[in-house]
Amino acid sequence: MKRVEDEIRRLGGIASARELDSAGFTPGILRSGVSSHAITRVRKGWYAEPTTDFDVLRAWRVGGRLACVSATSHHGLWMPPGVELLHVSVPVSASRLRVPHNHAQRLAETPDALTRIHWDGPSRYGDRIAVPIEIAITQAFSCAGTTVGFVLLESALHMGVLSSPQRAAILTALPRQASRVANHSTATSESGIESLMKLLLIGLGVPFRQQVVIESVGRVDFVIGERLVIEVDGREFHSDLYKDRKRDALLSVAGRRVLRFLYAQIVYESSAVEAAIVSALARSDHNRA
Secondary structure (H helix, E strand, O other), X not given: OOOHHHHHHHOOOEEEHHHHHHOOOOHHHHHHHHXXXXXEEEEOOEEEOOOOOHHHHHHHHHOOEEOHHHHHHHOOOOOOOOOOOEEEEEEOOOOOOEEOOEEEEEOOOOOOOXXXXXXXXXXXXXXXXXXXXXXXXXXXXXXXXXXXXXXXXXXXXXXXXXXXXXXXXXHHHOOXXXXXXXXXXXXXXXXXXXXXXXXXXXXXXXXXXXXXXEOOOEEEEEEEOOOEEEEEEOOOOOOXXXXXXXXXXXXXXXXXXXXXXXXXXXXXXXXXXXXXXXXXXXXXXXXXX
8 A cells, every 4th residue: 555655756756746646545545644744744745754854844845956055065065064954945936935933924924034035936856855956056056155155066076976067057157256266176085174265275385286195194284385285174073183183293204394274264264374374374385405
């Protein structure tokens, strides 16, 4: 016997009452499923699996699907720090939008400061959960800023979930200045914090090499000139101090100078990080003695 939750899963995790009725699930079956918590009523005429991600349910209660950084998070990309807004993509013809926590309360009557609507044309691409990854990244450049968009773009490239044609489409869709920055994107950065450091170096106009293998030490994050090594610690709260100090000692033996920065420094104290790099270059720490 078919279960309504299985049919909803087959349809992509969220389904309309009309679709479910066509599959043989009457309004009575749907009411019973909601009462038994086998399914969840998202908003009038729409149902979801009870295990559906909370933000997805909130977006559908509003009247659309995940967009911008909410969508990139769903796609598994780096998440910018401090993001609280729910970004929802809705067709330009959409009406009767609701607040994300109550499908019976209209958004127009009770504006929600933590919900950002992206008015988009109807799309045949992606799924019912979120806009396609290339659209989400393009939205992020415009909505969250070039820095966030760049990091998301590099995150997608590193994970291998963005093709070359998709990257090209993003660059084409961006304004000229943002496209110029995005053109520096590669799959090399292994974390969001590395992408932020890369952007900082690009902004300083400092030539660098990334993910460089040094004999007896292994791979380091960045090398400037002949011997200045920059290492970034993407762990916000914890660090393996012994391992880091051991690498620093080995780099010193190899004739390298090391600048090591923590997550919080790069995210919240970037001007101090820039000053440290500029000072090191002024001392010629990057050149052979």
